[in-house]
Amino acid sequence: MVANLVFYQLALIALLGVFLMLSWVWPSEPAAARPIPPTPVPPPRKRSTAPKPFAGLTHTPHCEACAQGVVTRPQAPCPPPPRMVPTRGRPRHVDTSRHFCPHPTCAYRGWVGLGNLSANGHPSGGPWQQLHCTACESYFLETHGTPLHGKRVPTELLVWAVGALAEGLGIRAVARVFEVDPHTVR
Numbered sequence: 001m002v003a004n005l006v007f008y009q010l011a012l013i014a015l016l017g018v019f020l021m022l023s024w025v026w027p028s029e030p031a032a033a034r035p036i037p038p039t040p041v042p043p044p045r046k047r048s049t050a051p052k053p054f055a056g057l058t059h060t061p062h063c064e065a066c067a068q069g070v071v072t073r074p075q076a077p078c079p080p081p082p083r084m085v086p087t088r089g090r091p092r093h094v095d096t097s098r099h100f101c102p103h104p105t106c107a108y109r110g111w112v113g114l115g116n117l118s119a120n121g122h123p124s125g126g127p128w129q130q131l132h133c134t135a136c137e138s139y140f141l142e143t144h145g146t147p148l149h150g151k152r153v154p155t156e157l158l159v160w161a162v163g164a165l166a167e168g169l170g171i172r173a174v175a176r177v178f179e180v181d182p183h184t185v186r
């Protein structure tokens with residue numbers, strides 16, 4: 001019986017000790033009532049005025065000239081060859097000022113109206129004029145480099161066929177309408 005009383009007293013003292021410890025550790029005021037320390041507001045960032053290179057567009061220069069910023073300008077085209085004035089033969093009546101010599105080795109290739117071309121008649125009685133370049137002594141038809149070159153069909157028919165193709169008519173349909181071979185239309 002005495003042991004039980006001692007045990008109860010010790011248990012009561014232990015409970016009191018636990019209560020005192022809890023009251024000391026437990027916060028005296030609720031968390032909402034406590035003042036919140038102010039958090040410092042960072043100052044707004046200032047944008048730097050110095051330009052920054054875009055990473056995707058930067059590249060290393062290809063050569064030393066590019067690194068030094070030397071710009072190589074394209075060279076000017078060569079000056080045109082001198083104009084040729086015919087001194088012999090009959091005066092020319094056929095206008096060749098809209099044609100030029102197509103031969104790659106000719107100095108007058110690509111230049112028009114320089115007097116190097118002369119008409120040489122219609123070979124085999126054909127509809128197209130043959131032109132003669134007095135600079136490189138070559139002959140070519142006036143249809144050189146055009147869709148009409150080498151075609152035996154009349155020009156009007158070819159123009160109508162091209163117009164029909166441009167309007168959306170098929171190749172075989174154009175061949176049937178104008179009574180020509182589909183390979184000719186193609």
Ligand SMILES: [Zn+2]
Pocket residue numbers: 101102103106107108109133134135136137138
């Ligand atoms: Zn020529």
